[in-house]
Amino acid sequence: MKHDTITKATQTVSGTVHTNRHHDSAEKHVTGGAEYCDDIGEPRGTLHAYLGVSSVAHGLIKSMDLSAVLAAPGVAGVLTAEDIPGVNDISPTGLKDEPVFPKEKTEFHGQPLFAVVAESRNAARRAAELAEIDYEVLPHALDPLEAQEAGHPFVTAPLKLERGEIEQGFSGADHRIKGQIKIGGQDHMYLEGQIAFAIPGEDDDVVVHCSTQHPSEAQHMVAHVLGVPSNAVTVNVRRMGGGFGGKESQMNLFAAVAAVAAKKWNCPVKIRPDRDQDMTATGKRHDFVVDYDVAFDECGHIQAVDGIFSARCGYSADLSGPVTDRALFHADNAYFYPNVRLRSQPMKTNTVSNTAFRGFGGPQGVVAAERMIEEIAYALGKDPLEVRKANFYGSAEDGRTLTPYHQEVEDNILPRLISELEETAEYQARRKAILTFNKTSTVIKKGIALTPVKFGISFTATWYNQAGALIHIYNDGSIHLNHGGTEMGQGLNTKVAQVVADALQVDFERIKITKTTTEKVPNTSATAASSGTDLNGMAALDAAEQLKARLTDFAAEHWSVEPETVIFRNNMVQVGQEVVSFSDLVRKAYMARVHLSAAGFYKTPKIHWDRSAGKGRPFFYYAYGASCSEVSVDTLTGEYRVERTDILHDVGKSLNPVLDKGQVEGAFIQGMGWLTTEELWWDKAGRLRTHAPSTYKIPLASDRPRVFNVSLADWSENRELTIKRSKAVGEPPFMLGVSVFEALSMAVASVADYRECPRLDAPATPERVLLAVERLKAGG
Template sequence: MSTDKTVTAPVDTELRSDPPVTDRLMRADQDRSGIKGAVHTDLHHDSAIKHVTGRAEYCDDIAEPAGTLHAYLGLSTRAHARIRDLDLEAVRSAPGVVGVLTAKDIPGVNDVSPTGLNDEPVLADGKVEFWGQPIFAVIAETRDAARRAAKRASVSYEDLPHVLEPDAAREADMPYVTPPLTLKRGEAVSAMENAAHRIKGRMRVGGQDHLYLEGHIAFAIPGEDEDVIVHSSTQHPSEAQHMVAHVLGVPSNAVTVNVRRMGGGFGGKETQMNLFCAVAAVAAKKWNRAVKIRPDRDDDMSATGKRHDFVIDYEVGFDDTGRIQAVTGEFAARCGFSADLSGPVTDRALFHADNAYYYPDVLLNSHPMKTNTVSNTAFRGFGGPQGVIAAERIMEEIAYHRGVDSLEIRKRNFYGEDGRDVTPYHQTVEDNIAPRIVSELEQSADYQARRQAVLDWNAKGGIVRKGIALTPVKFGISFTATWYNQAGALLHIYSDGSIHLNHGGTEMGQGLNTKVAQVVADELQVDIDKIKITKTTTEKVPNTSATAASSGSDLNGMAARDAAIQIKDRLTAFAAERWQTEAAKVRFVANAVQIGDETVPFADFIREAYMARVQLSAAGFYKTPKIHWDRATGKGRPFYYFAYGAACSEVSVDTLTGEYRVERTDILHDVGRSLNPVIDKGQVEGAFIQGMGWLTTEELWWDDKGQLRTHAPSTYKIPLASDRPRVFNVALADWSENREQTIKRSKAVGEPPFMLGISVFEALSHAVASVADYSVCPRLDAPATPERVLMAIERLKG
């Protein structure tokens, strides 16, 4: 999940690491033979066995101190209303209740807005702006008592008009929750007028709930003076720290936030956890007892944000060959009642509205609309998928108009040379390997023969129609809020040679801790089982960025390597002095240090260094070089590099019911020189399935009163094991190596493959189009549920 925050800051010029750090980190790799768990090798996730045996400890598994209290939220039952009366006497008198928190009980500022706009109260004060907004919190001796008591509140409302949909919000002249963005290059309007062919269209793209296995939870333990420790399932410990301090009215140094691991995050635990951390901390300090808050899944889904829904209006002008001449796009998003991360999410949708294609003249506008729904937030891809799917719809429109295979249209519009290498935000695409990725997948997936087989099958008529599509992805890597592209790490080597590593990233199942440990093992040439990574905590590494934007390994891996190199340099200098030799003759080899002709076991060497009073601890740091972004002008280099991939999917559709299944998917994805191929492959597989779910089965639905009705697994369908492609081939582009100096020349993997699920959506469109002999691009909105597929078929038949 990716994130950037919209805050007031000076326009950043090109940033580079400080020279000493740069010099350290740009050293060449060394021989890693004989090291268990070295980089570029398969190694299972460090907690994999604990995951499958149930021994992995999460926030809810922490032993509760005697006297622990439990909190539960009371939620609004109106989409937009003034609170005329809030009667909580029945709540306070309920069995086991210790007390109730309302807005007036907040000691500091009643706000957990991540952008500092003061538009997201912890507890509603006088007015509610979405169904499910927290109004009060019950504090009781048990969770069950708190949950039951919360239902006893009596709230009377004065209803106000509400708006739910982004296009309806535009028509109603609702305000933006955050300033919009315009990306412009050339003169799109005049180029459109002069184009040989023009197509206009509108596409609705649904949202998505994170539906992680572990829901939101926070556990606060009060300390002396102003201190409080908060254990939480959050992707952004430093932000949770600042938000708790803000709500308590204390400095950040009074708040410690700890995260051992999360049972899934996907962006939903980047800002949404702030609410729960704040409530737990306020209650803990008020009653001076530990407090835990864990909502039921229904309330969790109702009260927390999701992927943004979009309504996209596009127009494309193109020549007789299908090559694009101009593109315009209006991207309206359902943002919810407050800004949250909607500014950078809608920005990133525009950043990826080109996907892998060159638009000679382009004009793109975002419309982050205020709606009376829960405030939407980060989700894997962070707006990028909504931009990419618009680009793919444009390719399909041109292909059906010209009667050409959509893959051929994609190829004709790829970024290339001769000036066809500048994005709508004026960054030059320097590392374009999309054509090679697509070409190799086209061959390995046997696309041409299979497409002809699909056409032959459909030509026979019949109830079941087939479809096939091959779609690429180009995804920019970096936070576009430049200041978030930094990380820290703390590394200790103890006198027995064991190593303790802490970094600012959070582990949510993606294998970040394993990869970072591999980096340190490689640098110090020790087996990975010598390294222990402990919980992420604001006590050890301050001012961390969220583990998001697919940057966890890029940033924290580099910071950890920097710390290892600092210690290694000290040890090298010590060895040269102690053994009276040149530093160049000191080499770290497999679990030992070679000094001239003598080889000393690593643990023995460390013991000698300790006795000689060598500092065996270091704080590492890294900031991404080269990036800069000026939002006011819509120009810059917001991304350090791009990750690429492609997927080919084939589907079968029942034209009588709209039901379908994915017969086969082939994926070739670019992760640069992988730190851990088996973990990266797992990330590609999971991202594809999650992206497929977003576009096929996962439907969010609000009734006309503004209540979310898909608020539990019983009404919200994520992909099951049975929904996976019947044949599923996933490969990494093992020839790829990042041209930028990233950690060991790897590339990010968390978000880019999510968009490969678009291949399933376009394959469904291809099958639907067959009922009209491929003469019309189907108006298929996402998610393409069986109902929507059937309606699209009937429209083409009619």
Template sequence: MNEVLARGSDRSHDDQAKVEGAAALSDAHEHAPVHQPKRHDSAHLHVAGRAPYTDDLPEPPGTLHAYLGLSTIANGRIRAIDLEKVRRQPGVRAVITGDELSHNDASAWQIGDEPFLTTGKIDFLGQPIFMVIADSRKAARHACAHAHIQYDEEAPILTVDEARDAGGKTVIDGMTLERGDADAAIAGAPRKLTGSMLIGGQDHFYLEGQIAFAVPGEDGTMTVYSSTQHPSETQMLIAHTLHRPAAMVTVEVRRMGGAFGGKESQANLFAALAAFAADRLGVPIKIRPDRDDDMVATGKRHDFRADYEVGFDDDGRVHGVKFVYGARCGFSADLSGPVTDRALFHCDNAYYWPAVRAVSQPLFTNTVSNTAFRGFGGPQGMMGAERVIDEVAFATGLDPLEVRQRNFYGEGDRTTTPYHQQVEDFILPRIIDELLESSKYEHRRKALQEANRSARGFKRRGIALTPVKFGISFTATHLNQAGALVHVYTDGSIHLNHGGTEMGQGLNTKVAQVVAAVFGVPLEQVRITATSTGKVPNTSATAASSGADMNGMAAKIAAETIRQRLVDYAAEEHGVPAEQIAFRESNVLIGNREVLFSDLVKEAYAARIQLSSTGYYRTPKIHWDRASGKGHPFYYFAYGAAVAEVEIDTLTGEYTVERVDILHETGKSLNPAIDIGQIEGGFAQGMGWLTTEELVWDEKGRLRTHAPSTYKIPVASDMPREFNVRLADWARANEPTVFRSKAVGEPPFMLAMSVFHALSDAVASVAHHMIHPRLDAPATPERILMAVERLRAEAKTES
């Protein structure tokens, strides 16, 4: 091919065809760095233990350490506080209380309901009251224990039921979604039922806890290294706290050791208090709570109670449904409004409800203010939908999968969601068909049911297939924007910065692949740098599964701007049409010449062509009117399905997950290796939420599950003995997303509903599937055992 290209401009028609073929080949290769299973950019550093996190940063001379003094009651007022003994402890340099903060508001919306350090009212056990600054973290922590605080204590409100009984005070207004007349549809249906389900919360249990390191600079500036998912929000909150313009505050995030939503708003308190202390004392300040205090003092996934009423027919088709989702939100709004909104957005999961009304109740409780967590309320909403489907299946005696399929979204008038958005790309039927075949679901279900019927021992097996339809976008429309910064240096190397944060999910790698694809260079040629508010301003949180979608597109736009400048220069300099210029494999094809990318960059620099650009992207088509409950809040939907098979011990309630088969779509995956890893990890985390991870508060409001010894996340032995994960590689985004890929952060989390329903199926077998187990989540061994005993007793009574 190079010989052909070397012949010059006097080419025959055959030669021209070869050149056009070369250009086409170039286009085919242009995207080579994307859609490939590239390793995580920091994987080698993680494995070697050389990836620096915030706590690993060198501490300048004079660095001091902060620790928080926490309340020991859940509800009441501070009657008297004596911190003199705290101040006299060795190494203590300062003690700061809320009275010293002229801007004492850590709330995400700046509505004044969440003080950094409370000055009077105590709303949960573990609420920060004061901060100690000392020579070492150990000294600061030790000093906090010497506070003498007297309280006027009141009985706390701890659960959804208690909150309702106390009048149903909410931390923010709830929302109602309605389409059709649900009351009339239920009343007119041949059959109807009501029920409720408790859905537990979940601790984020990130490997790296909350931490911030504030370093004061010249002339009142402040740099804060924070483990935050939302650097711009953290920056603004610090600026408010210090009464400085945002331009004087820089927040930097190289990487986080996990976050899962727990660092979207909750990191702000630690960053702002560290900055306040650093500004007050004029020295660097680091703050990092112990794991126990982190779990006690920071928000979690919301507990929900889902109440439902459904009308249906003997064929298992739902005619109308009503939901009320009550959420334990804690003492302040935090992100409970959008979390409970998203629960309603997903009260349909994959199902068309002909008539529906769904209501959210974001309830005040004397517990830590709950916050964002992977799925952001969507999983709780979907659990309500799946419970309704399961109840209908038991009531009609039909296979739950058959009932699911009969109620799927379809064509014609079966495409409208409860929030009046049309489902235009419903690909679940194909996913289900392929998964049924690959998992041999029907054969295994029949064999399993026969084995359960003939079993003489105490083991029972269950199997379930559950679908996932998850909406992608922030429902707060203004957050659907992103920026990026790309520099090309004269040696051809590329500097990339964007507004997303890396928390282990591979976002930086994916965005770098996009930039490498635009320039036709190897991935290794793109250098990713720490997220900084000083480089890309006004960023949205890395959340809502939109990190790669938005930041990848912003980086693509920035890179394409530079590439177009290079094309324009090359076309003019070499006298060839722009369409005959292509970038591939570190080279640039310019008509009949092929030059190194780095050589073209040097030429362009010498010709004074700008080699730097910003990129900006805002998600199109989306809009939402919360008041009317109507709009187009999601850019697209992501789909998947899972089959889980479990075995339970009916004498102890213990169980094992025997096999899981997953088929999930990520559009045209930017990086299949990372996406499969996210699917596996999301599934494992979702399984933990629904099976082992139980949050327990005692009657005083004390969190009893506040450490690895009392809070059980999944371990290796909890994973499926056979675990098959595949991408639906035929799927493509129906919208022009970045290289037609789709989000993968949150949707796989809900695939774990299959495990919960398989456990329910196994429990139901002890009563020959005549009684619905009505399991609550998490389905711990204790709950499994109690359900088994209850079903046996009910079956005996009925017989």
């Protein structure tokens, strides 16, 4: 076979990069064949745990009588703080403020106080209700403003970002507006809830199967609680039924309880809370109250911004520090602020400890930025899109590239992206038609908005920007792939396998994707911050290239040719003038004692961050996007529907366009739900009342836009050397849902002839929309 024939045949290799390929588990998902943690066969003697929780929001535990619990049918025993053999703490940041079980004080309604271990889950669940606990009830504060009034402390150190001359910027401006926006939280509402299944081994050993985005952290926490070294704990994750950040640190509790019980009773133990307890005992997206002060000129150019971002963090720090930091990082969204001061206030509250959620504080920052744009537009009688364009980041020549955290925006493609979407979505013509419609329609009002997204990619905790991978080639030519990322439905395993298939020029089907396990790749980072493919793809590529180099060297020596003449193509390898199959080459290499296993590693270059100074380059690059949404609002009821959404999103040079498009679609709907229907509500006693699908409304299929057009910016290519020049896609498109929120605002503003910003709080439920309409009708 000639060399050019092999090159042409490259096109027939299945599943390589930059091509559509369905999710590797897609058929298993829809047929029920995908195995999740709860599907693992239970060995004989498996026990089941269930949590007993606090019935007050804040109180001293005077006594806890568990005798009725222990006497209940099927109960093997209980776990309390006294049963923790190691350290009673599962704080992911090491602040020692998050016990597995508290000893003296409960700090939120629903806080786990003990665990029942029984022969069945039902027996454990029923027995947990029999505990008799006496409390001395203490005052509680549920939201950031209440916490401030009560003098509650910050759960972690606040951050300040500052650049320019803030006072000078305000004093020299034509206009200045102060306002406040309340931005609600969000429940993760994954299909598969929290679950852990621990199997004890000999000596200190324990194997934990759990639904976690961060196996290495779960491993560390279990070891910490058991008082054993990390090498005694193995954590396995084949797949999750959704995570969205809710399984980054919140799984620690369940993994620790299962492991402690498994070692105490020396038998397998599973813990799976029901949906109500899952929602009350685990953290959510942070609620924010943002106070903003913005100055601008007659043309709508922003002169100065001062913002205070107060967050409901819950009773412990969890990940609130980096979440509130990232809210500040994205409080500029796509806009250059000449003079700026941004401050975070991570407030301690008597609620469940809030945690990571898709976007990690970034969406809250973006909403605040868009509210200020909206304020300027209504104050000046301009189209908000005109104001957005006027404030976009510019070029080094015009001095409009420096962010509030002093990173240069060097890869801004928003002007082209916005221009294309504005044309394809027919924004100007539709806005004109909507303005005409609203003049004559007395009940139904319409709105349209086109909003941008600029989202930084990398963990702001710099040390998390690393990944490992392990690849084995067996002597029959089959390939075993393992990496440190976790699969939660986003298609990470598929993409990484495509990278390996492309590097070795073999069919995708040759590669076996295996569970994530701490036994194979140590010290992994969480699959979060949209970094899963960026990090693990590069680590897998490193391992594949090591193997390819060894096989190349072997082939060159074996056939006495120059290494440059060894070419891998289409499951074959050309060695000089000879062609052998990939499998034959592997078999010969094995016989020659060539090492056919490689550990790959990658760390993100260029990034650095000095938090104390508020300066650095926390992000490797930015991902961009834009969405245009049109809504219709019934001003008599506040009900509304999304008529049409057009999206153009930047994923760089896509590894798998069909998977990326699916991520964009899903993120938009989830972001829209956060800003419209998903409302968290606590009563005065501190009880979460929206604790089940019956009371917490996620978007339904009927809530999606009637017309939904989603496109990828196929002309984009990452300027940085990322995996095959692609860009992250997990979090950035979440913020595209802001276009619906802004379109609702325009529809409401029409009742007062667009003279005033409606100042809708999020989520913009029909009730809030109706109240805003009535307020404007009444004159403000």
